[in-house]
Amino acid sequence: AQSVTQLDSQVPVFEEAPVELRCNYSSSVSVYLFWYVQYPNQGLQLLLKYLSGSTLVKGINGFEAEFNKSQTSFHLRKPSVHISDTAEYFCAVSETLTGNQFYFGTGTSLTVIP
Amino acid sequence: EPEVTQTPSHQVTQMGQEVILRCVPISNHLYFYWYRQILGQKVEFLVSFYNNEISEKSEIFDDQFSVERPDGSNFTLKIRSTKLEDSAMYFCAITGTLPNEQFFGPGTRLTVL
Numbered sequence: 001a002q003s004v005t006q007l008d009s010q011v012p013v014f015e016e017a018p019v020e021l022r023c024n025y026s027s028s029v030s031v032y033l034f035w036y037v038q039y040p041n042q043g044l045q046l047l048l049k050y051l052s053g054s055t056l057v058k059g060i061n062g063f064e065a066e067f068n069k070s071q072t073s074f075h076l077r078k079p080s081v082h083i084s085d086t087a088e089y090f091c092a093v094s095e096t097l098t099g100n101q102f103y104f105g106t107g108t109s110l111t112v113i114p
Numbered sequence: 115e116p117e118v119t120q121t122p123s124h125q126v127t128q129m130g131q132e133v134i135l136r137c138v139p140i141s142n143h144l145y146f147y148w149y150r151q152i153l154g155q156k157v158e159f160l161v162s163f164y165n166n167e168i169s170e171k172s173e174i175f176d177d178q179f180s181v182e183r184p185d186g187s188n189f190t191l192k193i194r195s196t197k198l199e200d201s202a203m204y205f206c207a208i209t210g211t212l213p214n215e216q217f218f219g220p221g222t223r224l225t226v227l
Contacts, residue, residue: 032214043120043205043220044157051214090157094214100170101147101159102207102216 002027002093006105013081014113021076021108023065023091031093033074034102035065038088047089050074061085086112118208120219128227130195135222137189137206146189147207147216148181150174157205163189196226 003026013019025031035047048059055067065076074091091105121136137146148160161171163181178194193200203223207216 036218044218046215046217049215092157094216096214100162101172102149102157103159104149104157106156 002031002095002103004091004093004103004105006089006091006108008108009106010109010111012111012113015083016080018079019077019081019085019110021089021091021110023074023076023105025072025074025091025093027072027093027095030096032096033065033067034092034094035059035063035074035076036090036092036104037061038090038107040087044090047076081110081112083112083114085110118206118217118219120204120206120222122222123220124223124225126225126227127196129198133193133196133224135191135193135204135206135224137191137219138187139189139208145209146181146183148191149205149207149218150202151205151221152199152202160191160204193224196224198226200224201226 005024007022033050036044037047038044047063048057048065050057050067058064063076063078065074067074088107088109090107092102094102118139125133127133144165146163149157150160151157159172161175161181162169166183180192183189201224203221205221206219210217
């Protein structure tokens with residue numbers, strides 16, 4: 001079975017500062033990795049994904065993430081955050097072979113302070 | 115990016131009542147998923163539906179839940195007799211053009227009183 005750990009439940013950061021949201025996963029099989037963002041009272045929007053190839057993936061809104069297989073991590077980063085980045089961020093994995101369901105982390109609440 | 119809408123956006127019901135949550139993809143899809151998110155908790159998989167059949171379901175998806183695609187476009191999740199603990203946000207998801215991509219609808223907030 002797969003599991004996803006997001007160690008930081010809340011991350012406050014000042015506007016224009018860099019941020020890193022951590023995600024570690026556990027899986028006995030090969031997985032795809034995703035980050036979703038959830039703005040208040042909205043659904044889940046795909047930020048970026050790692051399926052194969054370059055381990056550094058770039059997504060929307062200036063976010064990027066790096067897949068590190070040896071450390072089983074997929075941390076999300078942004079060099080300079082905006083107020084509008086305040087949201088809940090979820091890391092998720094799915095198996096490459098079956099891929100039928102996504103396994104989500106518990107989420108990280110990012111609050112950007114003016 | 116594929117689009118999917120969900121209705122209603124918010125449903126309030128009494129315990130023991132049946133509810134039907136609807137998911138409407140903008141274009142034709144074969145794979146559908148339902149997830150739920152209890153307030154403050156992570157998003158949990160409920161069921162996947164392919165070609166008019168359940169392909170996978172979690173232990174949460176017990177006998178009180180059912181899914182169907184009644185008219186070839188809408189995809190519904192029915193909860194037969196709601197319990198207080200069914201209060202959650204329910205998300206429908208569809209697959210994209212690439213494997214293992216899932217795009218989520220805006221969700222239905224279900225409140226069971």
